[in-house]
Amino acid sequence: MNDRDKEYRVIFLAEAQQSYDQISTDIVKLEKDPGNEEILDEIFRLLHNMKANAATMDLHAIAELSHCLENVFSSIRAGNLVFEGNRVNLIFKAIDYLGYLINNIAKPQRQVHNEELLNDLNDLVTKGEVSAGLLQENSSSFISKKLHLSDSVSIPVRKLDDLLNLVGELIISRDHLINFAELSENQQMKNITQSLSRIADSIQETVMTARLVTVSSLFNKFPKVVRDIASDEKKKVDLSITGADTTIDRNVLKLISDIMVHLIRNAIIHGIENPKERIKKGKPEEGSVEISATSEKGLVFISITDDGGGIDTKAIKDKAIKNGILSSSRARGLGERETLGLLFVPGFSMAERVTEYAGRGVGLDIVKSVIDSIGGDLRIESKVGKGTQFIMSLPISMAVKAALLFKVNENNFALPLLNIHVVLTVSNGMIHNVGEVLVLEHKDEMIELIYLHDFLFKEMDYSSHINLKREVMDVIVVWYNNKKYGLVVDQLLRQQEIMIKPLQNPLDDNTLFSGITLLGSGEVCYVLDVAGTSKAYEQKENKVQLH
Amino acid sequence: MEHSGKKSSNAGTDELVRNDKLNQFVTFKLAGGDYAVNIEYVKEVTITPKVSRMPRTPFFIKGVANVRGDLIAIVDLEERFGLKPSSLKVKEMSESQTYTMVIDADTYTIGFIVKEMPNTLVLNESQIDRSADVIEKAKFKNQYITGLGKLGDGNLVVLLDILKVLSKKEIQQVAK
Incomplete structure (x- = not known):
């Protein structure tokens, strides 16, 4: 198991334990109030997520059990089954077993199907009844009497923000002290300052890393985004993603998520030509959009590249002159790069066609101003006929x-x-x-x-x-x-x-x-x-x- | 918000128990005249620290200073009120020691430069004239004067609503 898998396991475990606790609380509530649809929906949702997550983690016993339980609650929701009598006991027992599996996630030998339990649950769905005999024993052998508390805690981002601010103050004080110590003749003072400064450094490092997430959490959503837009536009687009394991501050990632979707839309709608046109130009029928992330010296670079028609700088100049943004004498002296920069001027949009996704005036100026607000930068490179590339440079951290x-x-x-x-x-x-x-x-x-x-x-x-x-x-x-x-x-x-x-x-x-x-x-x-x-x-x- | 709420409730009780209500102020001199602000906004008074000039700010904002690790804007009220030509000011300030009143205004903190050490002052309601014609006229132009305080020696002190002096609208107007 590599580091990434280990990390995912930890995350899964924390989530699963939380869900399990929630389900346990909910079914106790449900026992008192069997018709409560809100609680039923909640349990159903939690089980459904657990099933999906466990399946991706190859935890089949958990996935299978969640699946059976989900069916049971689906029947209850549909009104085919009533949550009462010995059914309740069976469900409690099943959920206890689910908890047992979750808490023993690290021990593969314990990840076994409980066939008896699964059969009973399936019977419950198909026949609506359970054979009464086997549910008499009250305590289940697999339940540990020890209460299990999760090894990880979830922290609101707000608290991490506060912590980061405090770290900033700490760094200022540290620098203050270093200056002071340099002036001082006292060797001990210098030593203490040095060790303090080392500690401050590692605190900063730790807090910063705690806020980092991989860009994959955002990038994973793009295949579907691309597919949807491409099919609406009747274009063929191949998406390739590189560097999805690059890490970035969670708040920065959140801020750029809409921007990225916007740029991808732009690339597909205005960049990539339709298949006929592409064939005529001697390009492959399928257009390509590449999204890549790299990090270097505390910065993250994210680029979105398409092999579409590119941006015609002459058309930009004409439009800018028409809109009164540029005088024609000044336009003549403008280089290619600077002309592309005009796309960031507020109110400037090159879209000639309004579609559901782009061209409604929400132009690159907004994209640019969001990136400006976090101290990042956006650049465009474009070649007519070859394609366009947007490169964002972003700070790993905001403060x-x-x-x-x-x-x-x-x-x-x-x-x-x-x-x-x-x-x-x-x-x-x-x-x-x-x-x-x-x-x-x-x-x-x-x-x-x-x-x-x-x-x-x-x-x-x-x-x-x-x-x-x-x-x-x-x-x-x-x-x-x-x-x-x-x-x-x-x-x-x-x-x-x-x-x-x-x-x-x-x-x-x-x-x-x-x-x-x-x-x-x-x-x-x-x-x-x-x-x-x-x-x-x-x-x-x-x-x-x-x- | 909280402060203004407190204020209006104070005004309500003033009417009931007139003359008994004591108001605490911090007084200071600006270009020879006496001014006062409600004590609840004054966080501290300190010897003016080194002020670093911030480019392209209104003329009465002297810059930013480090007061106990907080970075706060330093404002010269004499210049703010146009009490003397601003060009003379900079030199004088660096030569003689001045004081900075640190004002806590809900969401931000700001410092006012004053020449002499500020004092505290207690006035009961009967010593405060909130209705004088002069103030009414002044109020029309300068929303931030709330009244005139009469001192024992017959001198007058101008009571300022410090939050209004600092409001965005005011600052933008004066900056022009």
């Missing part, structure tokens, strides 16, 4: 993030690593002033620069005129809306894990920052929001154009 710290105007700032494309040190000569815009030439690419010192601290007029006294500058290149921006900082500090606290009134109107954090030195550090910053920058640019 604690790896970030790069830097200084601007003597103030501390942080930028989540997730948003950072690359960090460059550039000399003055590589920066050009094109009109009002500062541009960095890097590897045949022109990257617009935002001089943070002016951008952040010159409230009224922040036209970027870089302080030319500086020969060399550090530039953090970030991605937003398929476009790269270079943030010029005063001084790079270090990389560190930070616990982000959300802004509260009266600061929460400020969209430039996603939160604040406290550094170990006790100093305040603002967490720059890439989405907010680039939006504010673009707004400023538009204003300039108006003049």
